[in-house]
């Protein structure tokens with residue numbers, strides 16, 4: 001707290017370990033921005049001392065800060081939650097820019113709640129903002145699902161004809177990735193699913209919806225745009241909206257893993273290690289990580305413990321690594337066989353399928369690639385999963401450098417890496 005002075009901006013909350021706000025406001029946008037963990041008694045002291053220029057507020061203080069404010073803007077008052085405080089010559093003013101961030105996020109995803117039945121998961125601060133937004137945008141019906149409420153996770157079937165779901169709960173958030181309390185199949189008319197969570201980029205709820213071709217939106221756009229609207233309040237001026245998109249792209253590039261999938265011997269590890277070196281990113285070879293964990297090589301794991309055991313460990317290792325950020329990941333050829341693995345791969349990754357003719361696949365030290373016939377059968381069984389899990393498919397060339405050039409061209413084209 002001593003580090004703050006009247007020129008500083010910052011974020012207050014209780015658990016700020018994984019916050020990206022300092023990176024956005026401080027590193028990317030260039031003003032003095034600090035993260036300040038506070039317990040309840042420190043909150044009182046901090047807000048009475050007013051030794052800051054502007055603040056963002058997060059869990060669990062968005063409602064608790066209100067009593068310290070000299071002025072509350074109408075929107076924040078209606079919502080009952082504040083995420084932005086400006087110190088205007090000793091007078092604290094409260095605002096809610098999450099609302100505008102939510103609006104930006106929906107517009108980017110082409111989602112509207114006009115005349116729609118909207119189901120909101122969770123009843124906390126973010127949920128209140130979403131409820132107000134849905135009312136303002138003329139939603140036909142708004143239902144809040146709360147663990148302890150009349151409408152809860154046990155009677156979701158009452159709402160199976162709803163058009164939209166918004167997750168305003170922390171379910172599925174890092175480090176408890178791939179959790180969800182919702183079975184998307186229950187809903188017969190779903191048009192959109194929105195998740196306020198931004199870590200991972202796609203929660204299980206979003207991945208389930210995406211696989212059914214339902215429109216989705218993830219919390220990163222909201223995170224950046226609410227920060228942008230806070231900055232407009234801090235500096236009392238209109239800023240260029242293009243900053244939002246530019247910042248989202250930058251963050252996505254930082255966060256996103258690039259993951260290679262494909263048959264054993266298709267060149268995944270080679271390409272991943274070239275790319276990791278080139279981009280200065282961490283290389284994760286899932287098979288090597290399994291070997292480290294088991295202290296046995298892959299062939300021996302298959303030989304002594306069997307494929308079922310191998311698949312179990314593979315899944316654990318994949319789940320552990322795929323939720324982290326900014327890595328180049330080479331997966332094992334069979335990792336795409338289970339849905340949970342496919343979700344793990346997709347949650348934070350741009351996924352590239354290296355497709356190589358079966359007769360060209362290397363068979364050296366690969367326990368399941370015994371002969372050409374078994375490889376062909378394996379390819380037939382797996383091809384639809386490789387296609388399903390990947391963002392793009394690369395036909396592997398004879399020459400390593402040609403394949404690598406192709407990969408880089410595609411990554412630049414899809415704006416995953418810069419030119």
Ligand code: NAP
Nearest residue numbers: 122123124125126127146147168169170196197219222223
């Ligand atoms: P919150 O005040 O802690 O409320 C979350 C609500 O979720 C709780 O009131 C609770 O409602 C429900 N909940 C909590 N734990 C749960 C669990 N284990 N299972 C099921 N439901 C649970 O948090 P918040 O400020 O509203 O934020 C909610 C989420 O939105 C968080 O993940 C946050 O990171 C995200 N968020 C993102 C942005 C962004 O910029 N992208 C901005 C704001 C918030 P019930 O007790 O009624 O079930």
